[in-house]
């Protein structure tokens with residue numbers, strides 16, 4: 001099997017992908033032309049504070065569930081077993097604490113940006129430091145989010161890389177700029193449904209093609225992929241119950257407690273009760289999202305039994321292998337490959353739209369408005385739209401930067417969350433739980449936190465010591481036809497040819 005046999009899309013697939021983009025655009029247009037027609041910042045940035053809990057909760061999941069999770073989690077499970085699934089334990093406290101600590105504080109202040117809290121509690125300086133840190137975090141993250149699905153698809157199917165990046169970036173910029181937060185939230189709802197549908201399709205077809213549930217179970221069991229509770233207290237150990245179930249709580253708090261993208265959604269709810277309820281409703285959907293991506297990794301394992309060509313190719317190739325698996329499964333079923341592509345891009349669009357809108361909000365509320373108190377509402381709204389659009393265009397530049405890196409996408413995203421989100425969470429906690437803390441202490445703490453986390457994070461990137469030890473599979477060759485192996489090899493060697501950074505990584509590993 002060579003590249004001429006590579007996975008192709010039928011017309012139906014392209015139509016489904018186009019429908020996703022068109023429907024998202026249509027929702028943007030609808031909210032540009034209905035309601036208050038996006039003439040106030042209250043509507044454009046806060047959705048008139050009129051949202052109900054169901055759309056808010058689906059939108060909350062969508063914000064930080066991107067193609068990174070759709071591709072990265074199965075790749076993680078495939079390579080390292082189900083230990084990562086224990087992060088689901090962190091969802092209990094990771095959502096209860098935001099619902100009963102952070103939401104009440106932030107909602108009752110009637111603010112628009114979470115960083116306004118920091119000025120009320122500490123000072124202007126602390127607020128600006130918080131805002132700038134957030135901008136830094138989201139700008140890097142959105143680059144990863146828009147690049148990931150385009151790269152993985154391109155590697156396996158030859159889907160035009162930069163054309164896809166441009167199309168998603170521009171469509172998202174347009175509907176975000178036109179329809180404001182209402183459009184962002186309602187596209188999130190639609191895109192979350194598409195996301196679940198796509199993952200479910202892969203799993204159902206994958207299980208059927210691999211010989212049924214019991215056969216999948218037998219293979220992952222024999223292949224040593226079901227991980228028990230790992231209680232090793234060593235923090236440098238790759239994924240244990242402590243790092244996932246306990247460390248994950250802090251990850252969840254930084255995302256669901258104090259991240260502006262989420263805080264803005266809580267604030268857009270029409271009552272505090274709806275905001276709390278939406279946070280509760282995130283729990284089952286987030287568990288479902290986690291389960292779907294973990295099961296997908298297991299089905300993939302049952303199919304290929306840990307065949308691992310990525311040692312030669314660098315870690316990202318496992319991400320590409322997930323796409324390869326999906327295309328392998330769904331081939332010959334018209335529309336399903338397209339549904340999965342739509343699933344990937346739904347996940348990406350719903351994340352970058354949240355990023356554009358929240359970045360426009362903090363830039364407007366924290367950096368611009370305080371200096372121009374007399375600015376008219378019309379002007380402020382126009383400026384907010386210009387900001388949303390500018391961040392959309394910046395996202396494309398960041399995608400190019402991501403292109404130059406070469407780590408597993410899940411690790412990159414989690415590192416950004418930890419390195420930048422952690423110190424911001426610390427800042428808010430200092431304000432809320434330590435009444436004697438002052439502004440100087442807050443800035444010093446944020447600075448020290450960022451320095452320490454960058455030392456650790458950048459250090460681990462530079463030395464590449466993120467412990468990429470993979471589990472030895474037991475059922476290696478027996479289940480693979482030579483054809484499949486050859487096809488994977490072709491697909492994966494294709495990946496190296498296309499990616500400069502991967503090739504460099506390969507060289508550095510070989511030395």
Ligand SMILES: CC(C)(CO)[C@@H](O)C(=O)NCCC(=O)O
Pocket residue numbers: 064065066067068069070087145251255286290351410413414
């Ligand atoms: C945010 C969590 C940890 C919640 O499970 C998960 O969705 C995740 O690992 N996301 C990775 C980042 C992303 O999907 O963009």
Ligand code: NA
Pocket residue numbers: 061062063064065066067346347348349350351352
């Ligand atoms: Na998303």
